[in-house]
Amino acid sequence: MTEKIRDKHDIKAALQRKGMTLTRLAEINGLNPNTFRAVWSRTNRPAEAAIASFLEAPVEQLFPDRYPIQTTRILDSKYLDTKASQKTVRENRKAAA
Template sequence: MAKPKHVPPNGWDRFSIVAEIHRQSMTLGELASRAGITIKTFSQVWTRANRKAETAIADFLVMKPAELWPERYPIRTTRILSSTNGTRLERRKADRSADSNCDLADREAA
């Protein structure tokens, strides 16, 4: 559990992370069992975000998860909606109010 002595020139990828874990005499299976995660879930960290597995790997390498997976961090919680979605919603609301006005007029006429 020491900080890596060298950083790959092209940044950290799957193979350099695994190589560094193995250089420090650890396997992914042992690391998963220490973190309390199944090995299958732990191995999915390469294809999808798994915060608990990312944190376990980063803690073992004495790094921050953002250094290993810069494309996944910072965690974004806000989303920008498309303007086309807003206009559709406004149209639906307008259609509903127009229909309800027609229904009232039909009821009063009857």
């Protein structure tokens, strides 16, 4: 794909130029058309992948705010005080205040 796709309007225009609609693309891929229409406001990996595949563009280019996939960051257990319960920590804070 040589054209620059910047937002949902560009994606929809590229689909229209190829004679495709979101509903038809959903039917071809065996997915619910409502999930395709909601792809602009909610993350839906299968719908995003189907759109990217049809447009022959990387999904990261079409949805740059959602990729790369970021996971929740969990602190390493060495930073946690596993011996103290939450109740003990609260009581210690009250005593210190």
